[in-house]
Amino acid sequence: MTTIRDVAREAGVSIATVSRALRDPAIVKPDTRAKVLETAERLQFRPSHLGRQLAERRHAAAGVVFPDLSGPYYADVVMGYESVAAEVGRSVLISSTRGRADVEKQVTDMAGRCDGLVILGPAVPEPLVQHLKATGTHLVLVARPADAGIDSVSTAATSSATALVRHLLDDGARTFVFVGDPAAGPDVADRHAAVSQALAASGEQTRMSILPVDDLDETNGRRAADALLHDTTGTRTPHCDPSSTLPDAVVCANDELALGLLARLTEAGQEHRVRVTGWDDVMAARWAGLTTVRQPMRELGATAARLLEEQLDGTRTAPRHELLDTELVVRTSSTLLGKEPA
Amino acid sequence: MTTIRDVAREAGVSIATVSRALRDPAIVKPDTRAKVLETAERLQFRPSHLGRQLAERRHAAAGVVFPDLSGPYYADVVMGYESVAAEVGRSVLISSTRGRADVEKQVTDMAGRCDGLVILGPAVPEPLVQHLKATGTHLVLVARPADAGIDSVSTAATSSATALVRHLLDDGARTFVFVGDPAAGPDVADRHAAVSQALAASGEQTRMSILPVDDLDETNGRRAADALLHDTTGTRTPHCDPSSTLPDAVVCANDELALGLLARLTEAGQEHRVRVTGWDDVMAARWAGLTTVRQPMRELGATAARLLEEQLDGTRTAPRHELLDTELVVRTSSTLLGKEPA
DNA sequence: CTGAAAGCGCTTACAG
């Protein structure tokens, strides 16, 4: 490998001059500079990042930690992050924590290779976040409950929940079931709260019960459908008023749940009797005609990148908390109009 | 930051001893070692990766270059890669090339931060791959035409194409249209060739024409549907025998194409008249009931990681080319049985 | 404008 010494010797200058000519052209005499550049070019000199980084005591890299990249959500956030990071010349390290036993080691190790860390959602347990904060790691939290002292970017459920509720009310819905356990995590709690409040604020006479599920996957969506269907046939399940029948609308905590539920309802020939909505807008939602709430995923990543840059270049020291808006996407699953009557 | 010197001073030994105690316990006297470890622990010493890497002249990192992470394909490959890399303690850098003007700079820069590079699909133009090879960069090519001198992992279309053709023939199909331009890229060419050969080898009297499209997206899938439908109403399009009607089966070069085509056919009320298949098995394929060919995406990534490790630790010098098998996933789109007759 | 030198934080022959 050719090093800065080779270039210096060949060009007949000191390594300091080579370094300067390459980094800050202004402080070197034009002829000297030309000579150095020519030599560097001829020898195909590529400065070692390692040497430079050690001298500068910075990595010019940031790490992104996420649970998983399956499913479009985090993948898109990472893309948004990477595109901004690339612009400012910062490399991106990634690390997935799902199913890993040694998350602590994994993340602290990564912290040692980066100038800062971006944490997506529940990728890292809270105590570890606090530890990183305490040890002075530059952090940005994405789509995760904010800590007053740490930069964060999240999405706001409020406006979409209001739009969603308005839409369902307009279609005639008055009784609602929320599928998902608000106690299971901040995301679900947030969505549930937003929908509840939107209902309360609507001024309409409505009612919403909760059908808790543990994992937000298709299987549980199907189970939820079964639970709802049984209610109408007299089998009581605890989550609902015993006198209930199928609700007018089922608001699911995420799309997978909604897709499973929709599939089961369709199999049972009951899909025309209930409005169904999801949350996230995964790709399959489009094909299933699922009304849902879209998160600005790439923008989440891009914003995180900008926040981290501001921290690292010292532009800003006070923590900032960005709140991005979500968007209601109306498709066919949320309306009874035009469907076969019950 | 606490460095190796702090630990050495505090423990009353030399930095060499600290280094040894931490890396190779065996060559240090037990008491000394215990003292060092205790001190390191107490001072919360984390060895600087930068210092270590410069001394060892290795990055303990690999770079993965891909076109994009939208869509599940490359995201899953990256996940497969990352999980193996994490096991062997190698960090993963990522870089997306889609829409980037300075791919060469971007990739060579990344090469300078890594011990090796994994290139997914068409992320990097061939001349650049050759340049990297020439400059001695450790490389693994994934899902991309192989170079005899470079490690590679790809999937084989043959067995799935055979299964796909067998399946369609069994359902009664004899006339086929392949949607996609084999001249547009190696993937499509490969798939087309595999299907053609499977048809030829079937011993049946069949015919397959090509309906070329440039981008493999939904919009073009819809257009392809329109082209096929027009053929049946007398409007001639150049790709088909003038006497043709709707073919028995439409084999699409990827799922997006197939999904768009399927959607358009459904709108036109003609979905029961033709069998449709895709390729890739994206998530939406499941919801659309699309028969398709699944690639072992995570396994592609994991295999790439193993190949790169073998290169880097010198276990193996001769290039290896892995070929993973694909799998036919039969759903409803590929059969006319049970559908409304024409 | 340029060079000699110190330093970034480690590892590892080389002596002892």
Place this chain on the structure above:
DNA sequence: CTGAAAGCGCTTACAG
């Protein structure tokens, strides 16, 4: 088994 020293490849005060 341990230490002093050289070295990994850069950057950047400090002199001149």
